[in-house]
Amino acid sequence: MSPSTLGDAARSSRATSPNPLLRRILVTLALLGAVVGLEFAFDTLVPDAALQQLVLFALVNVVVALSLNVINGMAGQFSIGHAGFVGIGAYTAAIVAGHIHKALGADDILFSNSFIVMPAAILAAGAVAAIFGFVVGLPSLRLRGDYLAIVTLGFAEIFRLVIATAQTGGDVEGPVAQFLAYLGGQNGYAGPDRNGVPQYAGPFWIFGAAVVAVIIAWRLKFSGWGRALRALREDEIATASVGVDPTRYKVTSFVIAATGAGIAGAMLASMRNGNPTVQPDQFTFAYSFDAITMVILGGSGSVSGAIVGGVFVTFTVKMIEQLQRFESVQALQAAYPALDLNALRMVVYASVLIGLMILRPEGIFGERELFRRKPRQRVSHAPPEPVPARTEVEANPENETGPFTGKADK
Amino acid sequence: MSALDLQGVTKTFGGLRAVGGVTFKVPERSIFGLIGPNGAGKTTVFNLVTGVYKPDSGSIRFAGEELSLLKPAQIARRGVARTFQNIRLFGQLTVLENVLVACENRRRSGLLSALLRSPSFFRDEAEMQRRAIELLAIFDLDKLADETSTSLSYGNQRRLEIARAMMLEPKILLLDEPAAGMNYGEAEGLKKQIRWLRDRFDLTVILVEHNMQVVMGVCEEIHVLDHGETIAHGTPEEVRKNPKVLAAYLGEETPDEAASAAPAEEEAAT
Numbered sequence: 168m169s170p171s172t173l174g175d176a177a178r179s180s181r182a183t184s185p186n187p188l189l190r191r192i193l194v195t196l197a198l199l200g201a202v203v204g205l206e207f208a209f210d211t212l213v214p215d216a217a218l219q220q221l222v223l224f225a226l227v228n229v230v231v232a233l234s235l236n237v238i239n240g241m242a243g244q245f246s247i248g249h250a251g252f253v254g255i256g257a258y259t260a261a262i263v264a265g266h267i268h269k270a271l272g273a274d275d276i277l278f279s280n281s282f283i284v285m286p287a288a289i290l291a292a293g294a295v296a297a298i299f300g301f302v303v304g305l306p307s308l309r310l311r312g313d314y315l316a317i318v319t320l321g322f323a324e325i326f327r328l329v330i331a332t333a334q335t336g337g338d339v340e341g342p343v344a345q346f347l348a349y350l351g352g353q354n355g356y357a358g359p360d361r362n363g364v365p366q367y368a369g370p371f372w373i374f375g376a377a378v379v380a381v382i383i384a385w386r387l388k389f390s391g392w393g394r395a396l397r398a399l400r401e402d403e404i405a406t407a408s409v410g411v412d413p414t415r416y417k418v419t420s421f422v423i424a425a426t427g428a429g430i431a432g433a434m435l436a437s438m439r440n441g442n443p444t445v446q447p448d449q450f451t452f453a454y455s456f457d458a459i460t461m462v463i464l465g466g467s468g469s470v471s472g473a474i475v476g477g478v479f480v481t482f483t484v485k486m487i488e489q490l491q492r493f494e495s496v497q498a499l500q501a502a503y504p505a506l507d508l509n510a511l512r513m514v515v516y517a518s519v520l521i522g523l524m525i526l527r528p529e530g531i532f533g534e535r536e537l538f539r540r541k542p543r544q545r546v547s548h549a550p551p552e553p554v555p556a557r558t559e560v561e562a563n564p565e566n567e568t569g570p571f572t573g574k575a576d577k
Numbered sequence: 578m579s580a581l582d583l584q585g586v587t588k589t590f591g592g593l594r595a596v597g598g599v600t601f602k603v604p605e606r607s608i609f610g611l612i613g614p615n616g617a618g619k620t621t622v623f624n625l626v627t628g629v630y631k632p633d634s635g636s637i638r639f640a641g642e643e644l645s646l647l648k649p650a651q652i653a654r655r656g657v658a659r660t661f662q663n664i665r666l667f668g669q670l671t672v673l674e675n676v677l678v679a680c681e682n683r684r685r686s687g688l689l690s691a692l693l694r695s696p697s698f699f700r701d702e703a704e705m706q707r708r709a710i711e712l713l714a715i716f717d718l719d720k721l722a723d724e725t726s727t728s729l730s731y732g733n734q735r736r737l738e739i740a741r742a743m744m745l746e747p748k749i750l751l752l753d754e755p756a757a758g759m760n761y762g763e764a765e766g767l768k769k770q771i772r773w774l775r776d777r778f779d780l781t782v783i784l785v786e787h788n789m790q791v792v793m794g795v796c797e798e799i800h801v802l803d804h805g806e807t808i809a810h811g812t813p814e815e816v817r818k819n820p821k822v823l824a825a826y827l828g829e830e831t832p833d834e835a836a837s838a839a840p841a842e843e844e845a846a847t
Binding site: 386391398401404409410412571 | 661701
């Protein structure tokens with residue numbers, strides 16, 4: 168290899184050149200304009216209330232899938248308790264939003280006030296979920312595979328059951344028990360005055376959260392950090408052998424994923440026209456399982472996949488519920504009272520999953536992305552010219568390329 | 578001044594003494610061979626030096642620092658790089674990414690600047706890619722930079738593993754059976770590559786190898802283990818004639834027969 172080709176290789180290094188500042192500002196403004204526009208145009212664009220709900224819920228699920236993708240897809244850990252983090256975020260945000268709303272004194276949910284309530288709720292939900300993510304992430308240093316899955320599942324179920332089974336009536340003693348009673352047990356938390364969690368998260372906040380989550384997930388994946396995380400998934404010993412500390416990267420990935428899930432939870436708790444009560448039943452294993460389905464169906468490690476998976480799973484689940492509107496389905500249900508459409512949902516769901524895993528075990532996208540710029544055409548994808556074996560290459564330190572070049576490619 | 582200094586290093590697994598009181602010094606800028614029959618504890622020594630295992634007793638000193646107290650990633654950052662007996666690449670990552678992971682620890686810009694895509698992120702990334710491609714060019718892998726590493730041929734995978742280790746800018750390079758699966762011509766090429774690496778990058782090479790053609794041809798000093806114990810140490814000439822070494826490899830035989838049979842035996846062992 169001549170020095171000139173070396174120079175070519177160096178010149179065409181594929182690091183993206185920094186965005187000109189102006190372009191960045193314009194893109195940011197355009198995105199901001201789009202989400203602000205959606206806040207006001209959403210009712211016109213999507214007139215059906217049920218569909219509105221569905222779209223917003225799908226976006227929250229996209230955030231959940233993107234965050235789970237960091238652990239399950241990129242880092243290759245297997246967490247099946249993601250609903251726990253979402254739940255922690257939801258409860259935290261509901262408490263914070265409820266109290267701030269009360270302090271603001273306005274009865275109506277004003278868009279202007281959402282700029283006070285939502286940032287506080289998001290920060291609190293993200294921070295509390297991050298702390299739990301750190302604690303749950305620690306066992307991942309010693310456990311892997313099924314064992315780690317059990318720990319994460321256990322965490323999520325403990326969180327849910329502690330809240331669901333707390334004593335709420337009668338005399339409750341002790342600060343912890345009183346706090347749990349305040350959370351409302353099985354009936355859920357409905358704000359400080361029990362008149363519902365204020366629903367400040369309109370299209371602006373939920374679309375905004377989804378956009379930011381996509382940008383962050385993308386940037387994480389295509390950074391040295393994401394690369395190291397994917398290396399860790401492939402081979403932990405080899406990763407450590409090149410100076411990357413698995414401990415730090417694993418725990419960080421858990422913290423980031425939990426933060427994302429917590430923020431999704433904040434959106435869920437405050438969703439406009441959503442459930443005004445945060446209930447433990449929203450965060451059962453079924454929801455964790457939905458999140459895993461979104462990631463695996465879309466393609467583990469793929470940002471595009473998490474988006475598609477999140478939307479697809481949300482709509483599939485809801486579509487089966489919507490089927491009940493049809494008269495023929497209602498007649499069928501009347502004829503066969505045992506027919507449980509919710510149970511049928513699981514059957515359809517499972518069939519889709521099984522089919523996909525047979526046809527495309529790596530998910531819709533695999534680890535690839537929808538809009539990933541191809542590497543420059545520096546690399547010819549034709550097989551390299553066969554080089555005749557030259558075993559007599561002299562070892563010569565002056566020769567920059569050394570005896571590795573020209574070796575027969577076996 | 579020695580590059581690496583092992584004093585009475587012992588490691589047992591359950592009741593099995595894999596390495597028992599091994600003591601040797603590796604001279605700086607030397608090519609040092611660590612040989613022995615199967616199960617002699619050679620790879621265990623590598624795993625002890627790189628922190629994969631902690632020794633039960635003894636000390637491993639590198640540049641005046643005790644390695645046995647450090648974690649594998651810390652040891653790698655100090656400048657001890659290795660390859661693996663069974664190639665361990667990051668399968669789903671491209672050739673370029675495989676090498677880039679090895680300079681992750683030298684990145685100056687943190688996670689936040691990656692999220693903000695700050696100028697320092699782009700600077701770091703461009704600099705890392707430039708160095709990675711230069712290094713890949715040295716190993717004649719730059720044309721394959723965007724292939725996934727699993728799609729490479731066996732020989733290219735071995736070279737990529739060395740390239741990845743070299744990205745750490747190591748002071749010591751541990752090669753675990755680099756000649757495994759190579760024919761005579763390739764092994765001759767490997768000998769030249771090892772010498773060239775040492776001269777070009779000014780480092781110490783420690784070699785675990787079964788292929789006697791490579792070991793005897795390239796090593797300046799050899800340490801022989803059998804059942805975790807040291808049985809010989811010296812130049813290739815001395816080791817070749819050492820009756821204990823011959824006995825370990827071939828059983829009790831007359832030296833003449835053993836010497837002629839040794840290379841064939843080793844070929845069979847790999």
